[in-house]
Amino acid sequence: MDVILAEHAGFCFGVTRAVDEVYKQIDKASGKKIYTYGPIIHNETVVSDLEKKGVRVVESPEDLKTIGDGILIIRSHGIRKEIHEKIKDMGIEYVDATCPFVKRIHNIVEKESAEGKTIIVVGSATHPEVDGIVSYVSGPVYVIETLEEAEKIQFPEGTELYIVSQTTFNQNKFQEIVEKFSNSRYNVNVVNTICSATEERQTEAEDIAARVDAMIVIGGAHSSNSRKLYEICSKKCANTYFIQTLDDLHLELPKAVKLVGITAGASTPKNIIEEVQNYVRTIF
Numbered sequence: 001m002d003v004i005l006a007e008h009a010g011f012c013f014g015v016t017r018a019v020d021e022v023y024k025q026i027d028k029a030s031g032k033k034i035y036t037y038g039p040i041i042h043n044e045t046v047v048s049d050l051e052k053k054g055v056r057v058v059e060s061p062e063d064l065k066t067i068g069d070g071i072l073i074i075r076s077h078g079i080r081k082e083i084h085e086k087i088k089d090m091g092i093e094y095v096d097a098t099c100p101f102v103k104r105i106h107n108i109v110e111k112e113s114a115e116g117k118t119i120i121v122v123g124s125a126t127h128p129e130v131d132g133i134v135s136y137v138s139g140p141v142y143v144i145e146t147l148e149e150a151e152k153i154q155f156p157e158g159t160e161l162y163i164v165s166q167t168t169f170n171q172n173k174f175q176e177i178v179e180k181f182s183n184s185r186y187n188v189n190v191v192n193t194i195c196s197a198t199e200e201r202q203t204e205a206e207d208i209a210a211r212v213d214a215m216i217v218i219g220g221a222h223s224s225n226s227r228k229l230y231e232i233c234s235k236k237c238a239n240t241y242f243i244q245t246l247d248d249l250h251l252e253l254p255k256a257v258k259l260v261g262i263t264a265g266a267s268t269p270k271n272i273i274e275e276v277q278n279y280v281r282t283i284f
Contacts (some may be wrong), residue, residue: 003280004212006204006263010270012197014099014167015041018076021097025071026053033070037083038128040075040097042223043267045245067092077128078102080135101167101195102129108191110136112162117189118155120144120181122174123166127224130166147173150180157185167195168225168266170232171202197266198225205229205263209236212261216249217242218276219265226265233263246275 011019018040025034034055039047047057058064058072061083071093074084078098087094098106109119118140123130125143134141144150155161161181165174171194182188209215215237219226221244230242239257243249260280264273 001257001280001283002259003277004208004259004261005273005277006201006208006261008197008201008204009218009262009264010266010268010273012195012201012266014076014101014195015266018073018097018099019046021095022050022055022073025073025095026050026055029071033067035067035070035072036075037072037079037087038075038077039222040073041220041267042077042226042265043220043269044222045220045272046267046269061086064090064092069093071095073097075128076102078106078132079128080132081106082135098132099167099195101193102132105133105164105167105193106136108164108193109133109141109162110138112189113137113139113141117160117162118142120161120163121166122163122177123169124224127166129168129224133164133166144177147176147180150177155186158187160187161189163188163190164193166224167193168198168228169194170228171199201225201263201266202229202232205261206232206236208261208263209233209240212237212259213257214239214251214259215241215261215263216276216280217263217265218244218268218273220244220267223265223267226268229263229265233261237261243276245272246279249276249279 022040035058037058074096076099113119119137121130121133121143124145178190215233217230234240
């Protein structure tokens with residue numbers, strides 16, 4: 001069986017930075033307990049490994065009271081502005097591992113909303129990254145995930161709109177939504193804040209899926225960018241499979257399948273990708 005492994009698969013810069021920070025703090029903690037605000041990344045395998053090393057996940061502002069003299073690490077997706085301020089006010093020792101690309105969006109929407117612009121965040125309202133972004137907006141803000149949602153929203157003529165995106169959003173869908181507002185009577189400002197790693201990953205995955213007989217997407221169950229890769233690949237390859245680890249891989253492929261593609265989300269560790277790749281190469 002021939003296999004094409006995506007070059008842009010696995011940990012992105014922001015995830016690598018956040019995970020490395022946790023392990024660094026474990027090594028230098030000197031007995032202090034380590035906490036992360038929310039799962040450091042959306043990958044159950046990584047979070048489970050960190051739990052075995054004593055790292056605990058804080059899920060709410062109320063849980064901050066349990067930290068004491070421990071060290072808190074802010075997840076790669078970022079957190080809400082008021083929670084960040086509460087951490088500082090409580091005097092908790094913390095390390096901010098928010099992805100710099102996410103932090104940039106915080107700064108953009110805070111500045112532009114303070115100047116009176118209506119902010120549109122293209123992304124999933126339930127995603128922690130988007131939840132954090134919205135909290136930095138001081139004026140009107142709308143979260144839009146689909147073109148259908150965009151078509152239902154109307155603003156007064158001349159409204160100044162400022163459009164940004166969740167860093168891991170589908171590039172093509174973002175452009176569709178932007179075009180909907182651009183072809184209207186509003187004053188539209190757009191900053192494409194989909195990170196370059198996401199764009200490269202999606203473009204490459206789509207290209208590979210169009211060429212192979214079967215496609216495997218590896219990612220965490222709660223990983224937004226991995227789900228989007230699956231969505232993109234499914235449109236190009238009917239035999240597309242979404243798995244978290246090798247244990248989930250139960251392929252029943254047609255005999256005609258000769259070429260398999262593999263890609264992985266930004267929160268997928270290298271060792272899991274290698275396990276899947278080696279298995280596919282040897283078993284078929």
